[in-house]
Amino acid sequence: MVWSVFEAAETKHTLSEEAYKQQVPTLRSRLLSLQQTVRARGEFPVLILVSGMDAAGKGETINLLNEWMDPRYMLTEAFGSELDGSPRRPRMWRYWNRLPPRGHIGMLFGAWYTNPLSERMSGLIDAGQFEQSIEQIQQFEGMLIAEGALVIKLWFHLSRKDQRKRLQQLSKDPDTAWRVSDRDWQHCKQYDRYLDVATTLLRKTGTEQGPWHVIPGADSRYRSVVVAKQIADKIEARLNVSAPPTRRSIPLLDPATEQCDRDILDLLDYQQSLSAKQYKSALAQAQSRISRLSRDARMHKHSLILVFEGMDAAGKGSTIRRLTAALDARFYRVHAISAPSDEERAQPYLWRFWRRVPEQGSAAIFDRSWYGRVLVERVEGFCTESDWRRAYAEINDFEQQLTDHGAVVLKFWLSVTLEEQLARFRAREQTPHKRHKITDEDWRNRDRWPDYADAVCDMVAKTSTAHAPWTLVPANDKKYARVTVLNKIADAVETRFQHRGAL
């Protein structure tokens, strides 16, 4: 037996009807009561990933669990393979958008495993691309677990003989024949190769916090009881730990940058400026470049994702307005990021940004962004240290997925000196229709500036990547800052269009 992962699952497992009938009532009420507690506590979601061989009873088991538990707080999602059609958003988008919120139990049929498996089987992706998919899964599940999710991974297994028998049975019955696809038969014919691919997948995605459980699929009674017990045990164990599980420590990008250059913002040349006349012509030129590029046919295969961060009163809003003035309103959407809604609070941190990821052919402009976690949330202590420390890697991964899918991702830090900020605060206080823009919080943030400066240094050091670079813009002169930002965007889009072949 070569496939040691599955060895135990191939020995004959059965459960007599009598034993089944005896165990089920206790199991059901145990599951139901655990579900109620998960719901009442509302602290974490339970994700049950149901994957494995065709005809191994995945669908039956999901239906059974829906019957045994309260279907009102279950979320069942079926993810087929997406071999055909090129999606308009990055692949992981559809998984992010269908995650169960805290307090709910999600049964994810196939989940994020069906695609890489099918693609590798059909030869659509090579071993290297398969590895990349696996890495994406590792990062995604690592994030889910770090965010507190309980992830239960079930792999349904059948021996070669049992699989053929099950497929034949299903095909014969007119009530079930529709469930057997050509692909199922193909996988069955390539049984050894399928096991080979699956073994790699399981070995590389099973972790301490998210291990795989191989479920013998041949005997339905045995299968059902084992699955139900597994789920009940896992939920019970999770409910019994008072603190969330130890978070997986994610290595920071580069230990050398741990001591980042604290002077980075002081080194900018704040004297740079444009005269009113220079500004007028330079702005018009930059806007015209951007306008043309946004309507270029090549834009249909790309999207544009722009992040604006910076000190209060650094001119983010007015810069964004100069940018959108060059764009068709149907092309872009501006997202002003403030406190999350309660639906967003019930999900992992990046969920609220994933739901705003633009389709290809359009733009999303973020006035403040996912960097809030490593800026205000870090400085103000709104999240734990381990939360913001792991955020760097999560953000890099997020942005990598965006750029891999054709997005041009640019991040701007608009920087003003403390003197200039003070002058702007004062000016705002004097202007009636701008007075609302300056609050006590702005003054508090100003007092905290050294902490923010540290956070900015770390952020730039750890998240300025080749595919999604930070641009630090000295913004004491608004005119200079606006033109610089707009030209940078145009440059980046042009470069991306030219190097499209290199993707």
Place this chain on the structure above:
Amino acid sequence: MVWSVFEAAETKHTLSEEAYKQQVPTLRSRLLSLQQTVRARGEFPVLILVSGMDAAGKGETINLLNEWMDPRYMLTEAFGSELDGSPRRPRMWRYWNRLPPRGHIGMLFGAWYTNPLSERMSGLIDAGQFEQSIEQIQQFEGMLIAEGALVIKLWFHLSRKDQRKRLQQLSKDPDTAWRVSDRDWQHCKQYDRYLDVATTLLRKTGTEQGPWHVIPGADSRYRSVVVAKQIADKIEARLNVSAPPTRRSIPLLDPATEQCDRDILDLLDYQQSLSAKQYKSALAQAQSRISRLSRDARMHKHSLILVFEGMDAAGKGSTIRRLTAALDARFYRVHAISAPSDEERAQPYLWRFWRRVPEQGSAAIFDRSWYGRVLVERVEGFCTESDWRRAYAEINDFEQQLTDHGAVVLKFWLSVTLEEQLARFRAREQTPHKRHKITDEDWRNRDRWPDYADAVCDMVAKTSTAHAPWTLVPANDKKYARVTVLNKIADAVETRFQHRGAL
């Protein structure tokens, strides 16, 4: 001049560059400050519907307004025509799902007017179907206004000569040629007919609360200033009324039912019951019918929408579980309706149900539903009397749209006598794992029963329609109730399949 609606818009309107430059700064800051107030108050959304002739400057105006106001709190949505492809959800679904929340300004390009207009022009729909679309719009806009939205409707007009000139100009310039479609030229060639259809549309959809403003589109400066002034005036007027506008009084379904039969629930036969043996075989039979029907190929063109309402402890949850036990978990979703999320609270009442409308080929099961408005919200005073009074018509309209699109809509009231409810409350208090299901609120609701009974009578009288009937189920015997509900569902789906041609 036959088209009197547009007459005023065809006389020569221009604005000199000088006058424009003089007026714009004041207008811009007025708009911006009004936008800030709308946002700060957060009481209502502003919907600016931009419709009208091709090439009349709709896109330019939307871009200009995005430039003049703060794009972070604008939502620009473009709705093209949907001539091709049959949508998987009712037509209005896509409008519901893109409404701006309270405090935001939505610019809706084409909005819900493009489709009926294009379809009528192309002959895809006849005069009767066109009337139906108009009626749907009337109801939708009436609901939006009643919910507090400020709806500003702009119709951009061009004379025959000006339209041809503009289309030619746009076609010549390579930067704008992409904006001129074949359909635009077709509409231009059929200018008279287009005006005819548009006149009907405008005359029938202009109301006191949502009037049309015809904007002369030929001169861009004049057009921009008129639009901006119109919007500013409207927002200002709305902000100055302290109370929301007088709600349009929607006639109740049938005045004769105003005195509904208060005995309706007392007349049910609560003695009906099934023996354990009868139940076992009847349940299995009903489940097998439902299971088969849900997998029938004809189901792909239908959806199933089931509403469960009833007194506390009437057995809604356990009935739903008997139903879902017969279904594949990928086919249905159960929605337990409790307090709305904050995103839902910022939208019209029915929004949270529209977002849960199932695709064709699937089912949505509601444990409590949109009837909360005319039940608990009415009885507890959570909404105004005018809110729940207009809800009957809004709900009937909502359900009509669902059934028109192929949905089978069934509504069940599970009714137990007060004695039986008391017995069940007591039993729950004695059972440890059911104790959480009985709260002080349940006891309070019980005391309020006469008010609830009144609300139920009104609800059934006013919303039990041929296309979406109520079924009152005596549920003192749970077994009888479950089998009755399941068979009723199977009957309705069967009937719908058989009469598909009659739709």
